[in-house]
Amino acid sequence: MTTERPSVGTELRRWRRLRRLSQLELALLAETTQRHLSFIESGRSQPGRGILIRLAESLRLSLRERNALLAAAGYAPVFSESGLDEAALRPVRTALEQILHGHLPYPALVIAPYGRVVAANDAVEVFLEGAAPELLTPPVNMIRLMLHPDGMAPRVRNLPEWGRHVTENLRALAHRSPDSRLDAFVDELTGYLPDTPVGADHLGFAVPMRLASADGELRLITTLTSFATATDVTLAELRLEAFLPADQATADLLRRRAERRAATRG
Template identity: 45%
Template sequence: MTTTEPAVGQLLREWRERRRLSQLELSSQAAISTRHLSFVETGRSRPTPEMLMKITEHLDVPLRERNQILLAGGYAPRYPQHGLDEPELANVRAALRAVLTGHEPHPAVLINRWWELLEANDAITFLMTDVDPALLEPPVNVLRLSLHPDGLAPRIANLGQWRAHLLGQVRRRAVQTGDAKLAALHEELVAYPGGTGPALAPTDVVLPLRLRHEGGELSFFSIAATVETAADVTVDELVIESFFPADAGTAERLRELVGG
């Protein structure tokens, strides 16, 4: 059997619909005629690479998919993709490592678009007790590690709340990107037990991750950071998720664990 790759017009239409924009809205934003955009989507007109770059920028298409659209249009990809260990990304990797290390004694991880673990600081090891070693075999998926019954799930005191939060993140990103791998990950995670938890109280300002740990409970909230000026596919998909103590007891306990 052979498969036919989607035409460039079809891909553009799918991304436009994914962003819930009409042809009129997109053509107005991208400063092209609605008639021309319609012809491009139906295959009656071949877009230039410059037009594809303009449209995909207005549609906020990730760099990986922009390259795919350019290829579908018969053009060479515009965005390189280097491995994180390659010399071209040495400065970026050094900066990311500095962020991870500088965040200690609090945990922080570097992940890609599929939540696969690329690097972590030393503080994260203190949270991995009683985890099935099979879940720590590369590539480690931090969501699977969190929600799997043999992972952190039995130790998460508010598993229902945290599970709903993570599932919502994966579902939204799968819809936003049309990524089949993310959709499959969402289906896998939904099948894990855990239920749903109570809604946040009106006085809550963040959703905490409440993790049972020897000697007490640790409570965290997280902040995610990306490289906003990325022009490389790999860099565009990198995310640092930093965990901060949600209470004074957690902050003190982390200083004892990491400091010791």
């Protein structure tokens, strides 16, 4: 049994409503007319490739979503999708590895959709302490590792606040780009979190993660970097997550761990 693909007009209308734009508002953003957009959505007009690209950009679709919109109209994908090990992305992979190394002695990693780790520096070993072997089997899912009761969760001192920060960010992503697989993942992660409400001092935005380790408690803040000008689907979907010390004690602790790793290797 085959499933009929939604028409390009149906898809445009779905995305426009999801972005809460009127036909007139989207038409102005895409430098076309409301009448033309109405004809496309109703199937009375077959859109050209150029107008579809402008509409997709105005709707702030991801590169994967833009390719899907073009496919719905019968056009070939505009944006390539390369493997990280392929020649096209090899210079990017090399640059990412240099960034990860340069972030030492602090943890940093590159994450693909749904939390899959594709690269990391040596400092991420602090996240692996006491984790169940099945959570460390490649490809490691960093988001699951953070919140799973057999992963980092028992060591995250402020798990209700930190866990909510993680799941709400994922929910926001699922709202921008509906994805049943992501919805299921968020449901899984939410099930790992305690019913305990966040503390009275919760400020409603990201707080440092308080992580117990063999050397003492770490307080870490995170930065997320995306590749905004990427024209390859794979690269556009990657996120560089870098952890920074929130206090001097954490910075000193991570530096000592790095020195100990270097001495062990030497």
